[in-house]
Amino acid sequence: MVGHTPRIKEPQLHRGRLFWLEQRPAEQGRTTLMLRPAPTAGAIELTPGDWNLRSRVHDYGGGVVAVERGAARPGGGERVVVVNDGDRCLWRLETDRPGEAPMRLTEPGERDFADGLIDARRQRWIGVMEAGAVDQLVAVPLEGGGPLLLRRALDFCGYAALSPDGAQLAWVEWQQPHMPWDRSQLWLADVEPEGHLGPPRLVAGSGAAGQPEACSVFQPLWLASGDLVVANDRNGWWNLERLRTTGPGAWQPLLPMEAEFAMPQWVYGMRTTAWDGHQLVAAACVEGRWQLGRVLPGTAGSAGEAEQAPASWQPMDCPFDDLEGLWAEDGQLVAVAASGSTEAGLLSLDLVSGRWRHQVAAGLQATPAQQASGGRVAEALWFEGYGGRPTHAWYYPPQDGGSPAAPLLVKGHSGPTAMARTGLNPAIQFWTSRGWGVVDVNYGGSTGFGRAYRERLDGLWGVVDVVDCAAAARALVAAGRASPERIAIEGGSAGGFTVLAALCFSDTFRVGACRYAVADLSGLASSSHRFEARYLDGLVGPWPQERATYEARSPLRHAEQIRCPVIFFQGLQDRVVPPEQTERIVAALTAQRIPVELHRFTAEGHGFRNGAVQIEVLESTETFFRQHLAL
Incomplete structure (x- = not known):
C-alpha cells in the first residue's frame, strides 16, 4: 500500500463534474489531473502522461489547479489552468477537447505560480507569483500574456x-x-x-x-x-x-x-x-x-x-475523522477523508440523503485495514508532558495488544507546527503487523488543540518536544504495554530533529531513524529557504542574537552524546534541509564508532514521493531496528 496507493489532493466540484489531483508513487510521485464527468461515469486523466503537476512556490507548493466556474462553455466543458513542474509555467486545458494540446500561458523564467482561481468575467487566472524575495498577486489572461500585478x-x-x-x-x-x-x-x-x-x-x-x-x-x-x-x-x-x-x-x-x-x-x-x-x-x-x-x-x-x-x-453522521480539502456544490460535498480503518481517499457525500462513496484512486476502492495488515486503530493517550501539562498522543497497539516485552516506536511529526492524524497510515500498520506498538505524539506545539497548546513550543523547540516524546514512551512502559529496552524513535524533517535531540538529551531511546532531518539549527537559520527563513525566531530565538541557544540545542554540536545506532535517509535535491547537514552528523557519529547507515536518493527532495523509495525507507528501517534491538 505504501508503494502503490496514490494520494488524492485538491478535489473540486463544478456543475456536478468532479476534478482532483492524483499523486502516484508508482510513477515516481508524478501528479496528474483527473475528471469524473458524472457520478456514475469512469475517471478520465486530463494531463498528458509525462506531465507532473506541481508548484514550487515557497518550496512546499500546493494550489496547482484552477477550474473555470459558472455556466457551461459551448462545448460543454471547462477551462482549467494548471502548473506544470516541467517548466514551472501556467498551462490551459480544455476539458471538452481531450485530444487538443494544452496551451502555455506564461513563459519560463525565475518565477513560480500557485494558488490560483479563474476570474470568468474577465477571462483571467488570479493567483500567487513568487519572484525574487516577495509574493505578488497577479492576473494572467486565459489567452496568454504577461502577468498583471494586482498586489505586491x-x-x-x-x-x-x-x-x-x-x-x-x-x-x-x-x-x-x-x-x-x-x-x-x-x-x-x-x-x-x-x-x-x-x-x-x-x-x-x-x-x-x-x-x-x-x-x-x-x-x-x-x-x-x-x-x-x-x-x-x-x-x-x-x-x-x-x-x-x-x-x-x-x-x-x-x-x-x-x-x-x-x-x-x-x-x-x-x-x-x-x-x-x-x-x-x-x-x-x-x-x-x-x-x-x-x-x-x-x-x-x-x-x-x-x-x-x-x-x-x-x-x-460520517464514518471519517480525518478530513481536508472540502468543496461543496448544490447539496454535494467532496473532501479528502480517512478513518482508522480507511486510508485517505476521495469522499463524495450527498448532503441531503447522507449517502457517500469513498475511493483511494481512479477505479480503486479503499482497502479495509483488516485486509491490509491487521488494522490497529488509534487509541487516544493523554499523559503528563513538559511542565506537568496534559499532552496528547495516538497509540496503536501491536496485533497482540501490547505487553511488557513489546517493542515501541515513537513517532515525532514534522513541522513542528503540524499534528499526528488518525487516518489509516500504512507505514504505521507496517509496524503494528510486525509486533510493534506505535505512539504518534502530539507534543507541545502541535495544532488541533488551540493556540495555547501550539505556543507551548515557542522558544523551546528541542526541549518540549523531546520531553513529551520521552514521556509518552514512559507512560506506555508504566502501563505494561512496552519494554523500556526496546524503544525506537523516528521522524522526518522537524520530526527528524526531535529524533536527534532526543538521542542527545534523553536516555529513553535505544535506536533512531531520521528522514531529511535538521541536525544543525545554526546552519538551518543561516541558510533556510525563504518561507522558513525566520521560522526559528519563534521556535528557538532571534538569530543570530541567540546563537548560544541554537548551538546548545543542535544535535550536530553534541553528537558525542549520541550513544545508540541511527539510520539516515536523505534526498540530494533537498532545498529545505541541505544534504550537507546529514553528511556532517553521519561523519561525526562514524568517527565515534556509533553504528550508522546513510541512504541517499539522487532524485528526491524534502519529502519522498517515489513509492520505491518509501518502501526502501520502511524495510531498511525495520532491518536496522531488528539488528540493533536484537529482535
Whole structure:
C-alpha cells in the first residue's frame, strides 16, 4: 500500500463534474489531473502522461489547479489552468477537447505560480507569483500574456477568494518573522472595471481594528449573500467568523467552540469550510479528531439587524475523522477523508440523503485495514508532558495488544507546527503487523488543540518536544504495554530533529531513524529557504542574537552524546534541509564508532514521493531496528 496507493489532493466540484489531483508513487510521485464527468461515469486523466503537476512556490507548493466556474462553455466543458513542474509555467486545458494540446500561458523564467482561481468575467487566472524575495498577486489572461500585478505583498500572500459578483477580492498576507499560523491578516479590495484592485483594506487578523496583534486567519470564503467567512483564532481557537460586507461591516462570531476550523498553512490549496450555494459545511478538529458538520444559522433580529445569536454546530453522521480539502456544490460535498480503518481517499457525500462513496484512486476502492495488515486503530493517550501539562498522543497497539516485552516506536511529526492524524497510515500498520506498538505524539506545539497548546513550543523547540516524546514512551512502559529496552524513535524533517535531540538529551531511546532531518539549527537559520527563513525566531530565538541557544540545542554540536545506532535517509535535491547537514552528523557519529547507515536518493527532495523509495525507507528501517534491538 505504501508503494502503490496514490494520494488524492485538491478535489473540486463544478456543475456536478468532479476534478482532483492524483499523486502516484508508482510513477515516481508524478501528479496528474483527473475528471469524473458524472457520478456514475469512469475517471478520465486530463494531463498528458509525462506531465507532473506541481508548484514550487515557497518550496512546499500546493494550489496547482484552477477550474473555470459558472455556466457551461459551448462545448460543454471547462477551462482549467494548471502548473506544470516541467517548466514551472501556467498551462490551459480544455476539458471538452481531450485530444487538443494544452496551451502555455506564461513563459519560463525565475518565477513560480500557485494558488490560483479563474476570474470568468474577465477571462483571467488570479493567483500567487513568487519572484525574487516577495509574493505578488497577479492576473494572467486565459489567452496568454504577461502577468498583471494586482498586489505586491510585503512578504507572503495567498488564499485569494473572488466574491460571487466578481466585484471584490479577499486574500491573506503575513510578514516575517511570523509564520501564517502565528500572525496573518485578511485584506479586501474592490476590483476596478479595468481589472486592477482598488485601495486594499485590512479587515481582520493581526493588527486589524479591534483584534489582537497575535492572531491568525485562514481560508476566506464568500457566501451567496456577499458576506465573507473566515477562521480566526483571536479567542484562542481557529473559530469561524462572518463579515457583513454590505451596510456597516462588523465581524460576528459564528461558532465559539473549543475546536479548530483551520490548519497550519504549510501549502496552498487547504480548505476546511465549503459553501454549496445554500448551506455552510465545515470540518472541525476536536481533541485531535476531525468531524464534518453543518453550520446552522443563528437566530435573526428584526429586519435589517445583525443576527442576535451565534450559529450552531450540527455534526454529520460520517464514518471519517480525518478530513481536508472540502468543496461543496448544490447539496454535494467532496473532501479528502480517512478513518482508522480507511486510508485517505476521495469522499463524495450527498448532503441531503447522507449517502457517500469513498475511493483511494481512479477505479480503486479503499482497502479495509483488516485486509491490509491487521488494522490497529488509534487509541487516544493523554499523559503528563513538559511542565506537568496534559499532552496528547495516538497509540496503536501491536496485533497482540501490547505487553511488557513489546517493542515501541515513537513517532515525532514534522513541522513542528503540524499534528499526528488518525487516518489509516500504512507505514504505521507496517509496524503494528510486525509486533510493534506505535505512539504518534502530539507534543507541545502541535495544532488541533488551540493556540495555547501550539505556543507551548515557542522558544523551546528541542526541549518540549523531546520531553513529551520521552514521556509518552514512559507512560506506555508504566502501563505494561512496552519494554523500556526496546524503544525506537523516528521522524522526518522537524520530526527528524526531535529524533536527534532526543538521542542527545534523553536516555529513553535505544535506536533512531531520521528522514531529511535538521541536525544543525545554526546552519538551518543561516541558510533556510525563504518561507522558513525566520521560522526559528519563534521556535528557538532571534538569530543570530541567540546563537548560544541554537548551538546548545543542535544535535550536530553534541553528537558525542549520541550513544545508540541511527539510520539516515536523505534526498540530494533537498532545498529545505541541505544534504550537507546529514553528511556532517553521519561523519561525526562514524568517527565515534556509533553504528550508522546513510541512504541517499539522487532524485528526491524534502519529502519522498517515489513509492520505491518509501518502501526502501520502511524495510531498511525495520532491518536496522531488528539488528540493533536484537529482535
